[in-house]
Amino acid sequence: METGELTQGTMATQDADMPSLAAPVKRRIRIVRRKINGQTDWRFWSQVFWTGICLWIGWEFWRFVNFYETGAVGTPPGRPAGAEAFLPISGLLGIKDWIVNGVLNHIHPAATIVLGLALVSSVVLKKSFCGWVCPIGFISEAVGTAGQKIHRWKGRLPKALDWPLRSVKYLLLAFFVWAIILQMSPSALAAFIQSPYNKVADIKMMKFFTEMDSESLWILGSLVVLGFAVSGFWCRFLCPHAALPGLVSFLSQFKITRTVRACIDCNKCNVACPAHIPVMQLARVRSDECNSCMACVDVCPSSEALNLSLPKNRARVSRLGALVAVTGIFVAGIGIAQLTGHWQTSITSEEYSQRIPHINDAIYFHNRGAVEE
Ligand code: SF4
Numbered sequence: 001m002e003t004g005e006l007t008q009g010t011m012a013t014q015d016a017d018m019p020s021l022a023a024p025v026k027r028r029i030r031i032v033r034r035k036i037n038g039q040t041d042w043r044f045w046s047q048v049f050w051t052g053i054c055l056w057i058g059w060e061f062w063r064f065v066n067f068y069e070t071g072a073v074g075t076p077p078g079r080p081a082g083a084e085a086f087l088p089i090s091g092l093l094g095i096k097d098w099i100v101n102g103v104l105n106h107i108h109p110a111a112t113i114v115l116g117l118a119l120v121s122s123v124v125l126k127k128s129f130c131g132w133v134c135p136i137g138f139i140s141e142a143v144g145t146a147g148q149k150i151h152r153w154k155g156r157l158p159k160a161l162d163w164p165l166r167s168v169k170y171l172l173l174a175f176f177v178w179a180i181i182l183q184m185s186p187s188a189l190a191a192f193i194q195s196p197y198n199k200v201a202d203i204k205m206m207k208f209f210t211e212m213d214s215e216s217l218w219i220l221g222s223l224v225v226l227g228f229a230v231s232g233f234w235c236r237f238l239c240p241h242a243a244l245p246g247l248v249s250f251l252s253q254f255k256i257t258r259t260v261r262a263c264i265d266c267n268k269c270n271v272a273c274p275a276h277i278p279v280m281q282l283a284r285v286r287s288d289e290c291n292s293c294m295a296c297v298d299v300c301p302s303s304e305a306l307n308l309s310l311p312k313n314r315a316r317v318s319r320l321g322a323l324v325a326v327t328g329i330f331v332a333g334i335g336i337a338q339l340t341g342h343w344q345t346s347i348t349s350e351e352y353s354q355r356i357p358h359i360n361d362a363i364y365f366h367n368r369g370a371v372e373e
């Protein structure tokens, strides 16, 4: 069984015999009791938790923008800073600004904080941001699982296609590192951070989804179809948020570790791994694609063969332990940023009230980074 599938086999059998009117009730019970090998599927609940938070942020952010678009009458809603989590380029700009100038970018500080926390969690527990936190990863998994149930294909591309496609996200990362880290002078960086475009980049990003034109519909529709056909298409091949954590994850000392003498060479881990990693052929999984989902551990019939652990199987991490570590990093990091005043933007309500109604004016275009006030 792959991660994410239900283990309530007897319940599934009972469902088939139940009258159709009872089906919704049984289905709710199955979701609430979601378990893997008799233990709570903490990864699933972590993904549900963060996806719920992001949906709430999206709704609050839409209310905030809509308030200023419709005349700003009444009490302004608060702006949820977490919306910046979907601005990885702003996060990269912020990290460079932090390194060069020693201060945290105060236009989109939450973008820098979230990218920083994704990197910290990757240093600790492989690419756990993708597997335990990211709502896009969760949706991508759900779309891929639905696709597999229908077309019955594991979605593994031949290596000759898989390798070049996997390199696309690193080429995108290389381009942004070249453009931002290597090419941008400190003064150009400061000017871009303070530019009108950057100040409303989060609103532009939201409008990509709320005011779709035919081009954005084509892009999104194509990604859904591709994700339906090839499980995890976006995360594996394209996501810029996955590339840097993937590279940093090589530093993680916690990895899937296989005890060769306990392994019975059943191949179940290879089949279960959504990242297509040949776990059965490895002593330690170093791959940048491993997101600590623990699907391989879950299917392994030998209790001693696979663990998420330090070298020599020291400090084995359970699903609950991984949940505490990953959630702890994000909750503590965001909490500290909020308490120390490094979470909310310095853009005032007055400034938003002037900018938002004119967001389609030419000064709010990107212009390849050369934006003038
Ligand atoms: S190696 Fe194991 S933990 Fe890593 S991605 Fe594959 S199944 Fe998940």
Ligand code: SF4
Pocket: 258, 262, 263, 264, 265, 266, 267, 268, 269, 270, 279, 280, 296, 299, 300, 301, 302, 305, 306
């Ligand atoms: S699932 Fe466990 S026993 Fe089977 S090949 Fe993988 S590590 Fe070995």
